[in-house]
Amino acid sequence: MxxxxxxxxxxxxxxxxxxxxxxxxxxxxxxxxxxxxxxxxxxxxxxxxxxxxxxxxxxVNYVEAATMIPYFRYLWNTVYIAIVWTSGIIFCSTLTAYGFSRLKWKGRDIFFYIMLATMMVPFQVILIPLFVMYSKIHWVGTFKPLTWPGFLGFSGAFYIFLMRQFFMTLPKDLEDAAKIDGCNEFQVFLRIMLPLVKPGLAAVVLFCFVAVWNDFLEPLVYINSQDKYTLALGIYNFAAARFSSWPRLMASAIQISLPVIIVFFFVQKTFIQGITLTGIKG
Amino acid sequence: MSKGERKKLIIGLAFISPWLLGFFIFYIYPFIASIYYSFTVYHIISPPEFIGLRNYVDLITRDPLFIISIKNTLYYAGISLPLGILMGIIIALLLNTRVKGMAFYRTIFFLPVVVPFAAHAILWKWILNPRYGIINYLIGLLGVKHPPGWFQVAGWAKPGLIIMALWASGQAIIIYLAGMQDIPKTLFEVADLDGANWFQKIKNITLPMISNVILFNLVMGLIQAFQFFTQPFIISKGTGRPMDSMLMYNLYLYKQAFKFFNMGYACAMAWLLFVAIILITLFVFKTSKNWVFYGGE
Missing domain, CATH: 1.20.5 (Single alpha-helices involved in coiled-coils or other helix-helix interfaces)
Structure with missing residues (x-):
């Protein structure tokens, strides 16, 4: 049947x-x-x-994992890098994305495509000259290569793109009204537009935070003293030295994953929205 | 250019000026420097010495590790990408049946993505431990006498890395799912009227409608797979062993640059990688015209 x-x-x-x-x-x-x-x-x-x-x-594994390495030192280093770098990216990505979306000017789209193209460049192509440059100005061994370049949008193409997607959704009438009231372009950006893209800012902060937490290659290259290790670098060195005390290593792995996982649970929606925005509308 | 246009141009450039400055410092300069270094012998302590194409010739003709690292990377990308796409689409299809507990499943599948790479690598080195790992225990229960040696033998290291990558492919799942949810419902209703079955609907509606999303994930996955570094580095403690089975292209490049300080040689490797990525991406986009469907755009 x-x-x-x-x-x-x-x-x-x-x-x-x-x-x-x-x-x-x-x-x-x-x-x-x-x-x-x-x-x-x-x-x-x-x-x-x-x-x-x-x-x-x-x-006690958790206590040991947090005391056998200077866990809180590494945590602070990572948080410090995340805060400075993310602030830089917020500064640069909002301004740049605004210039790429709400303003009309000659050559805008060419610059925008160049910006997108930088996403394709393998990091290794620029890594070595940057390392040479940083060692000449004595930045190697400090947090500076991991923080300050954010203000100039270094490896920020994705965030600029994401912010642009958010700016594009805002209606045009808003800026017209503000301009009639005598606001200049920058005031429109700062007072009218920026407060309206808070979900976008949240997404950028989130992705920056996760990126810093995940980053391994850059700290590996630029950081050479143990007291400046990030969590990822710290746990790697801990693991490389004793790859058999598995319970402690698992406790360690949980300790470095937990901050990201907690954040993820609080702002899951922002996360998913950010990912689908780039994947679908990209 | 009129006065108004010039003013607009100046304001526009002013807004993007932080990025523009960064673009010159962090992209244009390193680009030029890196091309130049690739034609030199450069160990940082002494200034670069021009040697023409020798780095490139040496790489291609007399560096067996270079060839091995390419093979490893192609093996990894060639298997993990198709498997990842297949698994991602299947899971997204299942999620798209509007099952109960959607939020729960989405969280479970996505959670591995937020695990930091370092923790990801250490966790799986333990799970895939040949003697005490839980996976080999479970395989043993199935009656297999000699379960795989995973990261301790050359033949099983890359399959281990591929399993790890599949576990962490939740980002692609979310994107496929969003793509599926964007498909107009009327298409399925019409298909239902025509008596199409589940499989036909997937083949004739769902897959063509998300083909642009598949292309996006494929290109992103390619770029990432070619730059695969952190997990094999951590698992092999930076060596790429056993038997150079985990010596991925970028791991070898890193060793050349920051272990042996052959900066020129490493730059030549980086440029070959860049060219390869561009060529393969162009090839994918070219062939994508045959299978990507841009409906109504």
Whole structure:
């Protein structure tokens, strides 16, 4: 007997749900295992077969992971870099994106495409001359190469593009009204437009924050003393030295992931909006 | 140019001036310098010494590691990209059936993306530990006598990296899903009237309608895969071992530049990479005309 359309749909839906549950379990499992491992005593991870639930909760791993490396020092270094760099990107990306979206001027689109094209340039092409330049002005070994270039939009093409998408959605009447009231271009930008693109600013802050947290190559190249390590660099050095104390390493991995994951849970919508805006309308 | 036009131009340039200044300092200058360095022997301590095309000739004709690093990168990109696209589309299709608990699933699939690379690498080095890792334990339960050695043997290191990449491909899933949700519902309603089944609807409506999104993800994925660095660096402690199986192109470039301080040689590598990326992207865009559907644009 042929199935009715309704029954067919129900079967489709149920099977989709079953496959999804299996896939979600597979994606979630590494997190589960990371947490389980992080609360085991070191000996217990080398038992066969592996135990799902540890006998005793060995929370001291977290304390050790935070004290065997100067965790809070690294955390502060990372936060400091994130704050300065993000401020720079906000400064540069809002101004530039405004110039690329709300203002009409000759050659604007050519500059815009050049800006987009910089996204295609592999970082390695510019890395070596920049390293040479920074070592000549004694910036290597400091946070400066990781922070100040943000104010001039270094590796900021994505954020400029994102801000432009947000500026483009604003109605034209707004600036006309403000101009009649005697505002100049900059005042329109600062007082009228900027407050209206707060969701865009939130997205930029978020992506910058995650980018700094993730960045490994740049700190690796520019930072050479342990007290200036970022979290990513710190945990790598910790891991490279002792790649067998897995519970502590997992606790460490959780400690560096947690700030980003917490932020993600609070502003999930902004995150997803930012990603789809660039993916779909791009 | 009229007076008004000139004023507009000046204001426009004023707004983009921070970026424009940065563009000259961080892109134009390094571009020129890097091309120049690529024709020199340069170890930073002494000034660059011009040697013409020798770096390029040496790379192509007498550097086996260069060839190995290209093969590794192509292997990684060639398998992880198609698999990633396939998996991303399947998961997005499943999510798009309007299942219950959508927000939960979306979070689960996206969460790996926000795990910092360093934590990502360390976590998977543990999960894929050949002796004590949970994956090999599970494989053992299936009756496999000799489970893979993953990051400890040359043949399994790259499959390990590919599994890691698939786990962290949530960004593409979100983009596919958004693309699917943008498809006008009327298309499906018409297909229903014509008696099209689930598979036909996917093949004839969903896939063509998201083909521009697939192209976007493919190009982004290509650029990222060619610059793959952090995970193999951390897992192999910067060596690319075992047997140079994780020596990705950029890892080798990094070693040349910052371990051996062969800056000229590394710049030549960087430029070859750039040219390769441009050529492959152009090729993808050219061929995309055959499979990307720009409806109503």
């Amino acid at each position: 042929p199935l009715t359309r309704k029954k067919k749909e129900t079967i489709n839906r149920v099977s989709a749900a079953v496959v999804l549950i299996i896939l979600a379990a597979a994606f979630g499992f590494p997190f589960f295992w990371m947490i389980i491992t992080s609360i085991k005593p070191t000996e217990e991870v080398f038992i066969y077969p592996p135990k799902i639930i540890p006998k005793v909760l060995h929370m």
